[in-house]
Structures are given as structure tokens and as C-alpha cells.
Amino acid sequence: EHALHEARRRLAPASSPSNSKPRPGSPTVMPVIDKIKEIEHEMARTQKNKATEGHLGLLKAKLAKLRATLIEEKKGSGGGGEGFNVARSGDARVALIGFPSVGKSSLLGHVTDTKSETAAYEFTT
Numbered sequence: 001e002h003a004l005h006e007a008r009r010r011l012a013p014a015s016s017p018s019n020s021k022p023r024p025g026s027p028t029v030m031p032v033i034d035k036i037k038e039i040e041h042e043m044a045r046t047q048k049n050k051a052t053e054g055h056l057g058l059l060k061a062k063l064a065k066l067r068a069t070l071i072e073e074k075k076g077s078g079g080g081g082e083g084f085n086v087a088r089s090g091d092a093r094v095a096l097i098g099f100p101s102v103g104k105s106s107l108l109g110h111v112t113d114t115k116s117e118t119a120a121y122e123f124t125t
Helices: 002-011 029-045 050-075 104-112
Strands: none
Touching: 029 050
């Protein structure tokens, strides 16, 4: 219980204004990264059980918020910096649900460069 209280106290947000975001090259970017590392370390050493679910949830929320500030900081930098690519891999299934004759097959055809055979009557695809 004492360890949970100590971790919450240590990870509580500073009394600085909530609207201030870290800027590229500013000295506040490194403390954000350090806080992320601290939270990840705390999560790694916390046992996972019913008693610690709430604590781990708070840590995950803080971690998500800190990561979001880093992403926002990178977006706001302006110049065309480095990005990242996600390679296509694996299979996926997608279901298009809708009323008859609303263009589901047409959408599928445009997105995937395929042709669906249709007839003059409803419910053919």
C-alpha cells in the first residue's frame, strides 16, 4: 500500500500549467521521456492481481497521455521529418453492411480494383 501511494505521488503531474506542451529542442522533452521510462519500469515491477488493477490502470492512462504529448510535439514541429511505414502483412476480413442497392459492391470494387458480377435483380452480390 505504501509503495502504491509513493508511486502515485511520484507520478502525479507537476503544478505547471496543463496547456504547456513540450517543444522540439526544449529541455522538457527529456523529462517526458524519463517519466515514460519510469512508468514502464513501475508497471514491469508491479504484480498483476485484483489489488493492483486500479494502480496499473492509472499508470497506463498516464503513459498514454505522455506518449500523446510526444506525438503532438512531433506533429507540431512543422518540417517534413522522418515518418514511419507499416508493412502490409497477414489477412483480414471486412464486412460491409447496409441496405440493398446503396453501393457496397461499387465501394469494394473501387477500393480493391475488383469486379463484382451483378444481375438485373436485387441481392446478386
